[in-house]
Amino acid sequence: MTYKEDTIYKSSYTANQNWVKELDPRHMDSTLSSFKALKNEKRIITLCKPFVVFSKNSYSSPVTLPLGLAYIGGVLEKADYNVKIIDATGGKRPMRIKRSLDNQYNIQGLSSEEILEKIDPNTFIFGISVMFSQHWIEHRSLIEKIKQKFTKIIIVAGGEHASAMPEYIMRDCPSIDYVIRGEGEFSMLEFSSNLFFGRSVNNIPGICFINKQNKFVDNGLSKRIEHIDTLPRPAWHLLNPENYFQDYFSGLGLGGNRNMPILGTRGCPYQCTFCSSPSMWTTRYIMRDPIDIVDEIEWLTKEYKANDFEFFDLTAIIKKNWIIEFCNELKKRGLNNITWQLPVGTRTESLDEEVLKAIYETGCRFVCYAPESGSQHSLNIIKKRVKLNKLLKSVKSSVKIGHTTKLNFIIGFPHETLIDCLKTIAFAMYCSFRFGISDILFSVFTPYPGSELFEKLKKEKKLTVNDNYFKKLIVQFDFTKGDSYCENISATTIVILRFLAFTLCYTIIYITRPKMIYKLFKNIFQKKFFPNNILEQRLFEFYLRYKLKKKAKENLSLKKI
């Protein structure tokens, strides 16, 4: 099934000149047979999702199953490679949180030493997911340790952060041999096959490396996979999904169920200036066949007894006929006992009353909108292409129909004045009061590598990439700290504004909906906690983290005795 792309916008500013809009037309079967492993191959490809790093005062640290690595693992396995995945966050139960040596951060998951112990000595290629820029300092040190212990292993990094600044991370961490930029499946397969068979990898799309003359070689982004429906299913059996069904793994949306991630589309056709998506996925938007998505849901319900699905799409719904077809297919199969969520801030173009009803009837319970700003002036500057009146209409319908509805905002864009920020807060308060939304998020603007604003700030010498920049990223979910790239507003003002915004909106949300207070109290005394919104989810996680820490301390003192 094919859908016409008719929502592509052209930007006057191109953050990354190496964008490749070319598609990779290969089907999976032909690609697999070209790059198959030898029958008796003993060497291993180890993939790794490293630990999570967050500020000790952070209010947010959700951890989810690593969908990208599961996809890559699935492809490599299908081509007969021996694949292992080290999942530092979900591989071991109970989840562990340790304080960093400088007492500034919490580190969630296996430590570097524990990861080193888990690496099979037969590993030939070690593929590490370097997704989040704020984790770079700690992940860099992990990679150095891996190379020190396993000197012959070929280390390749992929993921959002690695794709956005390949040269920087390779020079900053010479233990990385290669970076694969962009969508990883085909490039990683071709790369692995070439290395296993002793062929050159230098011309594979997506590959970057530093050559013998110390020159950075960049083959640009991987080509976007056209026939994504032919990709093998994510190899969840290489991970431990059961661990993620525990209380302390909430995922992106509302927790409480056996929740698994899924992807209905890849890429996003928009070019918001604060977002790294255009330079990671280009502006190609590729939708899966709704029938194949429902097949996957059915498979996950049978194989893992999953009953709740979070769509990790950058922009899940753009085409109305596509989502309606998906809902019809869910109905046709009689999948009545599942719920699903749209937790990544979605757009509103196609979320009209008909669509919102159709998705509710088939189990969608959580819709997150990302207007980002309540100031039309700001929206125009950040190229969000959201019309606030259209958004209000959609939000109103969403709440009326029964969805738990959340709105995401960002304050402190570089061009913003105090008035712009206040407009955003007032708009959020209005939505909280008028429509009865259940949830709200105010983030402080942070320039992510790969985004247009990151490049602009660098060019204007308002941002220097060094360890200090990465440290500042870590504290973005810390209520006590703030940062400002805004000429008109100080970091302290932004911290105060964010605190005020959260307090005012949540007060309105609870006061105007006493049912939520009742449900919260009822929940506290229930065996399983089903939160009203993400705020309750995070508070519950905070409490669990506290309990885990207390238990760990008690065990330690028992050992000493």
Ligand code: B12
């Ligand atoms: C799920 C998710 C999360 C989850 C965690 C994900 C996890 N694995 O633990 C949670 C909720 C924790 C989260 C939080 C945040 N997130 Co988030 N999140 C995502 C999201 C929605 C989906 C990721 C995903 O699974 N994608 C689908 C798979 C198929 O793609 P992928 O993971 O990128 O993998 C592909 C390639 O990257 C590559 N690849 C990946 N790993 C590897 C490894 C190797 C060896 C190779 C070769 C290739 C490769 O191949 C894969 C298959 O094609 C993305 C947006 C998106 N749709 O990508 C944002 C995204 C990753 N998040 C982002 C951000 C900014 C955040 C936050 C900072 C909060 C915020 N402001 O939104 C926090 C901070 C998290 C933290 N703990 O520090 C940014 C990252 C920007 C950056 N440079 O750091 C993204 C890209 C969204 C965006 N465009 O702004 N997030």
Ligand code: SF4
């Ligand atoms: S913010 Fe959302 S709509 Fe804008 S480019 Fe990024 S993913 Fe697309």
